[in-house]
Amino acid sequence: MARRPNLLAFLAAASLGAVLVFGATATLDDYVLSIIQFVGINVILAVSLNITNGFTGLFSLGHPAFMTIGGYVTAIMSLDPKRKPFLLPDLPEWLAASHLSFLPALVTGGMVATLVAVVVGFPVLRLRGHYLAVATLGLIFIVQGLAINLDGYTRGALGLNGLPELTSLWWVYGWMLLTLYVCWKLKHSSLGRTMLAIRENELAAACLGVRITRTRILSFALGAFFAGVAGGLWAHLVTLITPSSFSFLFAFQLVVMVVLGGTGSITGAALAGALLTIATEALHPVEEAMGLFGASQVLLAVAVLLVLVFRPKGLFGMAEPDLLAWVGKSPGREPTPAGSKRQREV
């Protein structure tokens, strides 16, 4: 298969995006920039949840739990060592003295989230369908409860505020590219095929020699890694993380993005993530003007119900529409590394 043109196309789209990012940071004001960053973070989250929920068909609601873990770990690692003993008296000596720059801190956050996912995954991933959903939902409440009660490590319900403002559009863009690239590679690799096989028919996949447990845990852990990183990015964008930053409602919004985009479609998840975030942000002023707080949530939820009834496969189903070819005709559209491997779709 034509591997090289694909990579070239991806690089072309990525550099076009980089030009746009450069233009945006130079011209736009902070408010708009922060919204663009939220869009990027939500794209990371939707696309990474798609690995777990879309490819492998594990219905996980655990993303907010991993975001909380990643956010706290990143924050603790990147916090000024002078402030740490004062804010977090229970931290062990070596943690209180350590200070990492942003990239290693984010990676550490992601790794810790991955570790938790693996440990939790071994027992929990034996469950199926909505039982798994409920167990991961429980995970959100457990992580939240621990974050509130272990106040020597997390400062309890107050959360950690005044974090350094490290996240910039470049960071978000870079991680978004990495997430998209990894997912893209994954979907078209034998591991990705294995995941899809599990989703379609677990018994048949097992009969063909797919190692079910290992693959399930891998997909759960990979999703958790990006969720942890996204949590770190989020925390250093709003310079605050609290136990209730990422709630169960947020899990629902992420699931909505995956379902609307089409479970299994990277392009779909990314587009739905971006569109929903923009829609929510655009509706905020309207809500405030009319005094109808919650109206946007209602609209979103009704949209989901309509999609479930009338287009259960979501926008794209499993497919990756050939956006690059389309973008090639009219340059300047959203750079998505959705490539031209359509012939390999089954």
Add this chain to the structure above:
Amino acid sequence: MTASYILEQIVNGIILGSMYALIAIGFSLIYGIVRLINFAHGDIVTIGSFAMLASAVALKIPFPLAILVVLVTGAATGMMIERIAFRPMRGAPQVTGFIASLAVAIVMENIGIMTLTAQPRSFIVPAYLSKFIAIGPLSVRAIDLAIVVLAVLLMAALALFVRFTRTGMAMRATAENYNVARLMGINIDRMILLAFAIGSALAAAAGLMWGSKYSQISPLMGLIPGLKAFVAAVIGGVGSISGAMLGGYVLGLAEVLLVGLLPPEYSGYRNVFVFAVLIIILLVMPNGLLGHSTEERA
């Protein structure tokens, strides 16, 4: 820690358990027939408490009569949800229904916030219900006694209905095997509607109890009781009505005793404990205490 303190905690556990049991029954009834975990169920609890507020406090309907209003409102809401949201996607994968129920829950909560604001309202029971009654060494509020009695009456009525009436038998048949029941001439749509109506009426009753016990209600109050009642249903075995009752009491007692008997610095871990129990039960006894094993077929 005296014996009367422990006894008091047990009584509290039974009260909490009664409410969990009533909500959990709805989860089990609905799951038993349509294989749907209805996350909007917790919001019926909210509807129930607000129906009580509207009828007893605003319209001054006498308290016992208002209970009837609450039951009817709950049943009507449940049937409406089934008709509008769940019937169009019947036959879709289980996860679809689950997402749909989350969407319904969000719609209901936010409409509640939009129309009633998120501010908690106080919910005051009539004076004769807040008197203390002495039972042996204990003194309990009349409302607490009323909660337990009402819960037991409702559950007994349900058990008799399911066991001995023709419709109850049809419901059990539908839960046993949906397709065969249809072939036997049972009107499936009516059975599903009935399951939603009964389950929601019980949840609404739990809502009025919750409001009377904690004297405060808000549009988001149903979320946590709903989730915990689901845990109770899982403990008992989802799909089994008696399991839901048992699970409700087990969870209520365990939660109250844990908070009451452990040193106070652990009481913040209440929710952590409940959901950890859920995960452990799912792993050790996936079918719960009284559930039947359902083979996963390819």
